[in-house]
Amino acid sequence: MFDHPDFDGHEEVLYCTDESVGLHAIIAIHDTTLGPAAGGCRMHPYDSAADALTDVLRLSKGMTYKNSIAGLELGGGKCVIIADPASPQKPELLRAFSSFVQRLNGRFWTAIDVGVGPADADTLAEQCDFIFANASRYEPGFNPSQFTALGGFSSLLGAVAHVFGSDELAGRRVAIQGLGATGFNLARHLHDTGAELVVADVRDDAVADIVKQFGATAVAADEIHCQEVDVFAPCAMGAVLNDETIPEIRAQIVCGMANNQLAEDRHGEMLRSRGITYVPDYLANCGGVTGAAPVIYTESTADEIDSRIRGLRERTMDVLARADAENRPSSQVADAIAQERIAAKV
Ligand code: NAI
Numbered sequence: 197m198f199d200h201p202d203f204d205g206h207e208e209v210l211y212c213t214d215e216s217v218g219l220h221a222i223i224a225i226h227d228t229t230l231g232p233a234a235g236g237c238r239m240h241p242y243d244s245a246a247d248a249l250t251d252v253l254r255l256s257k258g259m260t261y262k263n264s265i266a267g268l269e270l271g272g273g274k275c276v277i278i279a280d281p282a283s284p285q286k287p288e289l290l291r292a293f294s295s296f297v298q299r300l301n302g303r304f305w306t307a308i309d310v311g312v313g314p315a316d317a318d319t320l321a322e323q324c325d326f327i328f329a330n331a332s333r334y335e336p337g338f339n340p341s342q343f344t345a346l347g348g349f350s351s352l353l354g355a356v357a358h359v360f361g362s363d364e365l366a367g368r369r370v371a372i373q374g375l376g377a378t379g380f381n382l383a384r385h386l387h388d389t390g391a392e393l394v395v396a397d398v399r400d401d402a403v404a405d406i407v408k409q410f411g412a413t414a415v416a417a418d419e420i421h422c423q424e425v426d427v428f429a430p431c432a433m434g435a436v437l438n439d440e441t442i443p444e445i446r447a448q449i450v451c452g453m454a455n456n457q458l459a460e461d462r463h464g465e466m467l468r469s470r471g472i473t474y475v476p477d478y479l480a481n482c483g484g485v486t487g488a489a490p491v492i493y494t495e496s497t498a499d500e501i502d503s504r505i506r507g508l509r510e511r512t513m514d515v516l517a518r519a520d521a522e523n524r525p526s527s528q529v530a531d532a533i534a535q536e537r538i539a540a541k542v
Pocket residue numbers: 340341342344373374375376377378379396397398399402417431432433434453454455481484
């Protein structure tokens with residue numbers, strides 16, 4: 197463990213097994229300097245426990261940075277359950293797993309992630325007091341991904357204001373890659389403010405829906421990154437900013453909610469040297485945790501949550517202004533800001 201390439205001084209890594217239901221899971225608590233660790237629960241049929249460990253070590257560190265840049269009084273952690281989310285055993289696995297979270301007695305709070313939705317989080321919450329973003333906290337039909345999309349939209353406004361001197365979106369063109377929970381809701385916000393949309397998804401029905409509802413222009417999935425637009429918004433998978441795609445990007449801004457958009461850290465510098473303004477992914481997508489997680493340490497009204505998420509516009513402008521002033525990639529500046537907040541608390 198201590199020699200693992202992704203081990204980063206994690207405070208605690210717990211292996212959780214309950215053979216009565218076939219549970220194999222790992223909880224990683226990366227850093228609790230700013231507050232209790234908070235991060236989603238992923239269910240995925242990893243090929244090996246080693247793959248699951250790599251994922252949870254990286255994801256939990258990512259949550260430390262995301263919660264820090266979001267200005268939350270929360271540290272970073274994450275958990276993974278090694279199972280197929282389509283398994284009929286899912287409720288039993290979630291219930292068994294929740295007892296391990298309960299035993300941590302509030303040092304770690306968990307929520308939704310890939311393979312675990314808001315209704316599943318309600319199953320986790322049946323016997324555990326340390327669950328957030330579960331369905332029953334919200335009006336029926338509300339999905340906390342809408343917080344994420346509002347945050348991504350707010351970050352995009354900040355980036356547009358930074359680059360063009362005004363956040364007026366009417367007439368601006370935005371290319372959205374991926375039209376799922378985050379991409380669809382981003383499209384809705386953009387359409388409401390008069391932006392023109394260019395969209396792609398590997399699901400034809402998702403594309404047809406957006407074309408019909410918002411008058412978007414559809415393009416091929418492998419051409420969405422090189423459209424003649426003002427903003428490219430990756431909202432699907434990771435590693436989309438790489439040696440092949442970056443030279444082809446024609447947008448002045450990249451701002452989307454997909455996780456881990458840079459294939460490697462050096463691609464932050466590659467974007468900068470091409471004059472492309474990049475909003476670091478964990479800043480653009482921290483609206484979800486900003487909206488859902490403060491329940492851990494404070495009570496907020498819906499208006500307070502809304503204005504906190506919309507505040508990501510200013511936070512984004514601050515990060516981009518500092519990146520320009522220091523002549524550094526925004527991805528490095530975001531990391532530095534996240535680390536400074538933690539260092540100031542130590
Ligand atoms: P989703 O699964 O609802 O939507 C993803 C969409 O991308 C799907 O419609 C899928 O068909 C499409 N897609 C997959 N491969 C594609 C490709 N090669 N080209 C074009 N489209 C493709 O996922 P969601 O929730 O919208 O998440 C998107 C990204 O945002 C992920 O990286 C996720 O980790 C990240 N994220 C999501 C949060 C949330 O609250 N939902 C929070 C933070 C990050």
